[in-house]
Amino acid sequence: MSTIADVASRAGVSKATASRALSGRGYVSTATRQRVADAARELSYVAHSSATSLATGRTRTVGVVMPPVDRWFFAELLAGVQESLFALDYDLSLYGVPEGSKTRERLFESILPGRRFDGIIAVGIQPSARELERLQQAGRPLVSVGPYSEGSSAVSIDDTAAARIATEHLIELGHTDIAFVGGSTDAAELSFGDAQRLDGYRGALRAAGLSAHARIAGAAPTMPGGYTAAAGLLGDRRRRPTAIVGVCDEAAIGAIIAARRLGIAVPTELSVVGVDDHEHADMFALTTIGQSPRDQGHEAVRLLTQQMEDPDAPLERVDAASALVVRSSTAPPR
Amino acid sequence: MSTIADVASRAGVSKATASRALSGRGYVSTATRQRVADAARELSYVAHSSATSLATGRTRTVGVVMPPVDRWFFAELLAGVQESLFALDYDLSLYGVPEGSKTRERLFESILPGRRFDGIIAVGIQPSARELERLQQAGRPLVSVGPYSEGSSAVSIDDTAAARIATEHLIELGHTDIAFVGGSTDAAELSFGDAQRLDGYRGALRAAGLSAHARIAGAAPTMPGGYTAAAGLLGDRRRRPTAIVGVCDEAAIGAIIAARRLGIAVPTELSVVGVDDHEHADMFALTTIGQSPRDQGHEAVRLLTQQMEDPDAPLERVDAASALVVRSSTAPPR
Numbered sequence: 001m002s003t004i005a006d007v008a009s010r011a012g013v014s015k016a017t018a019s020r021a022l023s024g025r026g027y028v029s030t031a032t033r034q035r036v037a038d039a040a041r042e043l044s045y046v047a048h049s050s051a052t053s054l055a056t057g058r059t060r061t062v063g064v065v066m067p068p069v070d071r072w073f074f075a076e077l078l079a080g081v082q083e084s085l086f087a088l089d090y091d092l093s094l095y096g097v098p099e100g101s102k103t104r105e106r107l108f109e110s111i112l113p114g115r116r117f118d119g120i121i122a123v124g125i126q127p128s129a130r131e132l133e134r135l136q137q138a139g140r141p142l143v144s145v146g147p148y149s150e151g152s153s154a155v156s157i158d159d160t161a162a163a164r165i166a167t168e169h170l171i172e173l174g175h176t177d178i179a180f181v182g183g184s185t186d187a188a189e190l191s192f193g194d195a196q197r198l199d200g201y202r203g204a205l206r207a208a209g210l211s212a213h214a215r216i217a218g219a220a221p222t223m224p225g226g227y228t229a230a231a232g233l234l235g236d237r238r239r240r241p242t243a244i245v246g247v248c249d250e251a252a253i254g255a256i257i258a259a260r261r262l263g264i265a266v267p268t269e270l271s272v273v274g275v276d277d278h279e280h281a282d283m284f285a286l287t288t289i290g291q292s293p294r295d296q297g298h299e300a301v302r303l304l305t306q307q308m309e310d311p312d313a314p315l316e317r318v319d320a321a322s323a324l325v326v327r328s329s330t331a332p333p334r
Numbered sequence: 335m336s337t338i339a340d341v342a343s344r345a346g347v348s349k350a351t352a353s354r355a356l357s358g359r360g361y362v363s364t365a366t367r368q369r370v371a372d373a374a375r376e377l378s379y380v381a382h383s384s385a386t387s388l389a390t391g392r393t394r395t396v397g398v399v400m401p402p403v404d405r406w407f408f409a410e411l412l413a414g415v416q417e418s419l420f421a422l423d424y425d426l427s428l429y430g431v432p433e434g435s436k437t438r439e440r441l442f443e444s445i446l447p448g449r450r451f452d453g454i455i456a457v458g459i460q461p462s463a464r465e466l467e468r469l470q471q472a473g474r475p476l477v478s479v480g481p482y483s484e485g486s487s488a489v490s491i492d493d494t495a496a497a498r499i500a501t502e503h504l505i506e507l508g509h510t511d512i513a514f515v516g517g518s519t520d521a522a523e524l525s526f527g528d529a530q531r532l533d534g535y536r537g538a539l540r541a542a543g544l545s546a547h548a549r550i551a552g553a554a555p556t557m558p559g560g561y562t563a564a565a566g567l568l569g570d571r572r573r574r575p576t577a578i579v580g581v582c583d584e585a586a587i588g589a590i591i592a593a594r595r596l597g598i599a600v601p602t603e604l605s606v607v608g609v610d611d612h613e614h615a616d617m618f619a620l621t622t623i624g625q626s627p628r629d630q631g632h633e634a635v636r637l638l639t640q641q642m643e644d645p646d647a648p649l650e651r652v653d654a655a656s657a658l659v660v661r662s663s664t665a666p667p668r
Contacts, residue, residue: 021444037443061427068413070613075404082402082430086437091449093395094428096416103420109371110355115425224617254617260594279404283558283588 011039059116061091062304065107066123068096071222072250072278073293077123077145080297088305093117097125108134119304121145122152126192141307145300146193153307155299155318159193159275162289162322163200166273167245169287169324171208174332175243175271177215178205181229181255182247184218194221197247197275219254221247226254234262234270242333243271249278249288256284256329267331277325287330291322345373393450395425396638399441400457402430405555406584406612407627411457411479414631422639427451431459442468453638455479456486460526475641479634480527487637489630489652493527493609496623496656497534500607501579503621503658505542508666509577509605511549512539515563515589516581518552528555528581531609535579553588555581560588568596568604576667577605583612583622590618590663601665611659621664625656 008018013032021028021036028036062085069075078094085092095112098104108131112120117140124146127135132151135142144154170178183198184190190198198216205214219229226246234240246252252274259270266272274281277290299318306313342352347366355362355370362370396419403409412428419426429446432438442465446454451474458480461469466485469476478488504512517532518524524532532550539548553563560580568574580586586608593604600606608615611624633652640647 033444040447064428068409068416069403070406070409070413072404075402075409079402079404079430082428083432086430086432086441089445092428094398094416094426096413096420098417098420107420110367111423113374223614227617257591257617280557283561283591 006043007036007039010043011036059091059118060089061093061117062301063093063095063112063115063117063120064123065095065097065112065120065125067125073248073276074123076293077297077300080294081121081301082297083294084298084301088301090118113138119143119308121300121304123300124191124193139311141304141311143300143304143307145296151315153303153315153317155296155303155320156193157291157296157320157322159196160200160203162275162291163197163245163247164204165200165324166275166289167201167204168208169273169326169330170243170245170271171204171210173243173271173330176210177213177241178210178243178245179215179217179233179241180245180247181217181226181233182219182221182251183216191221194247201245215241219247219251221251223250223254223257226251227258228254230255230258231262234259234264240264241270243330244273246272246274249274249276249281249286252286252288252329253278253280253284256286267329268334271330271333273330281325282327285328287327288325289322290325291320296320340377341370341373344377345370393425393452394423395427395451396635397427397429397446397449397451397454398457399429399431399446399454399459401459407582407610408457410627411631411634414628415455415635416631417628418632418635422635424452447472453477453642455634455638457634458525458527473645475638475645477634477638477641479630485649487641487649487651489633489637489654490527491625491630491654491656493530494534494537496609496625497531497579497581498538499534499658500609500623501535501538502542503607503660503664504577504579504605505538505544507577507605507664510544511547511575512544512577512579513549513551513567513575514579514581515551515560515567516553516555516585517550525555531581549575553581553585555585557584557588557591560585561592562588564589564592565596568593568598574598575604577607577664580606580608583608583610583615583620586620586622586663587612587614587618590620601663602668605664605667607664615659616661619662621661622659623656624659625654630654 004015004018008015011018013036017028018036021033064081066074069078082092095107113134119141120135122144142152144152146156167178180198180201202214205211217229217233219225244255246255252272255272256266259266264270274286274288277288281288303316338349338352342349345352347370351362352370355367398415400408403412416426429441447468453475454469456478476486478486480490501512514532514535536548539545551563551567553559564578578589580589586606589606590600593600598604608620608622611622615622637650
């Protein structure tokens with residue numbers, strides 16, 4: 001098997017230059033990089049990252065722990081993390097948080113502590129105290145993304161404020177009968193962020209003296225979930241709310257589709273507001289609270305890099321930007 | 335720093351048992367696993383996977399190369415790959431295929447060949463001949479998922495047949511004016527799979543003597559893409575088709591939403607059929623060709639495992655299942 005010295009010799013460069021050219025780490029001119037790449041190809045050379053890792057004590061790998069990527073938020077966030085890690089030449093080791101307590105225990109008790117990363121990014125996983133302890137025990141920097149962040153650096157939007165602002169927008173337009181779609185009256189069923197959004201909705205109603213009007217239609221935070229819950233809510237025209245706050249844009253879009261199916265005009269007969277600025281929000285002219293999970297991914301990598309460079313750096317909590325985006329799904333009540 | 339011997343001694347088991355318990359590889363009773371985990375925690379023991387990897391020549395890591403996970407198909411497929419790799423105790427190193435030729439070249443020329451994996455799964459990336467050569471040079475098993483698969487084991491549905499069957503379903507119902515939404519007349523803009531679906535549509539029309547009726551509305555394979563293209567197609571009532579084939583369910587759902595906005599009833603005035611059986615297909619009662627990207631992810635790992643166990647095993651091409659799912663978005667023309 002050829003060595004880096006063979007490649008360097010064939011390309012007519014130093015071992016250090018050959019190493020930089022092949023790893024992509026550090027500056028090498030395009031022409032030299034090509035010459036080294038050609039030599040490596042001719043010799044079928046493959047660098048051994050395990051050996052590099054033992055020699056340097058660094059793996060240049062970041063572990064990312066997150067739920068299945070089947071929601072827009074997680075997919076966008078992962079894309080942001082990927083972009084930043086790629087630019088910094090870090091590898092990304094992806095761990096899904098499995099459903100079921102047995103496999104989840106295996107992940108936190110034996111898999112993650114046994115792998116070597118330079119750092120970990122944990123996304124929306126609400127680790128238990130025990131799990132967090134286990135993650136921290138390995139002594140690697142940890143950054144959380146999402147609303148749950150005790151004991152680590154973290155980046156998230158203020159979910160309570162987001163839903164409060166969305167609800168206040170409707171109150172300012174003159175609505176008093178405002179329902180929340182996508183929440184659950186059973187706190188155990190709600191994710192931490194969704195629970196905070198429900199709190200924000202309740203807080204806005206309370207501040208406006210409208211607590212008695214609070215109506216929560218439990219539903220999954222998805223388009224079909226919002227569709228089903230809203231269809232139930234809008235079916236009885238005598239009890240129909242004049243406005244809906246979706247726990248997220250997917251649920252809000254489901255509500256708009258349900259309204260159209262029932263012949264209820266948005267926004268003249270029903271105002272709908274969401275949270276997220278999902279990629280489909282524009283198509284449905286949805287008024288929403290915009291956030292950028294992709295930027296949050298970049299930010300998480302920035303925080304992690306700080307911690308990896310200086311393990312004694314203080315923990316930092318970054319409130320990511322979110323702001324009202326007014327489109328045409330909201331209007332004063334008739 | 336504590337060693338595995340320290341952990342074994344504290345837990346009162348052999349080093350081999352302690353190693354099995356901590357790696358999760360091989361059988362250990364729950365009670366013993368717990369005792370070893372406790373000992374490891376008390377000693378703040380962390381296994382060094384790089385050392386293990388140098389000793390065994392195996393990394394127990396699979397590289398997965400795929401586009402951004404912001405489409406349902408890729409997210410589901412990744413979930414399937416994750417499930418199977420987790421069950422087999424393999425790590426997953428994720429590489430996004432970046433846009434832009436420079437970064438893409440860096441990925442294939444220096445990053446991937448320099449990393450150590452036991453195998454690679456390449457999803458929907460249509461590698462160039464040069465890229466494929468570079469992937470294969472490292473001598474690691476390679477499995478492709480998606481329609482492009484020369485030179486490697488592969489799993490995919492027959493995209494041509496899927497769109498042909500969808501189109502034939504409309505022809506059998508009596509439609510003759512059938513448009514295709516989500517394709518492009520510019521072949522360079524189409525992904526390999528989408529081009530095959532367009533071929534399938536054209537083939538079905540040709541076989542039925544309807545080639546002169548072919549109409550292709552170029553659009554991104556997304557809900558907003560399908561919405562915009564269908565709105566254009568349906569706007570002129572004198573040239574309106576009686577049926578639409580979406581290049582994928584997202585595009586087909588966009589077409590249904592456009593039809594509803596225009597007051598066109600589905601299926602009485604317009605039939606719509608998609609391909610995929612997306613998670614939202616049921617909510618829109620969409621007739622479609624069902625496939626399971628999650629199962630394809632499982633299948634890709636199975637093929638890769640075969641190749642990893644026996645590098646001389648012959649390449650295998652698996653046609654994943656797909657079949658017509660009839661819901662109520664299709665009916666005979668009026």
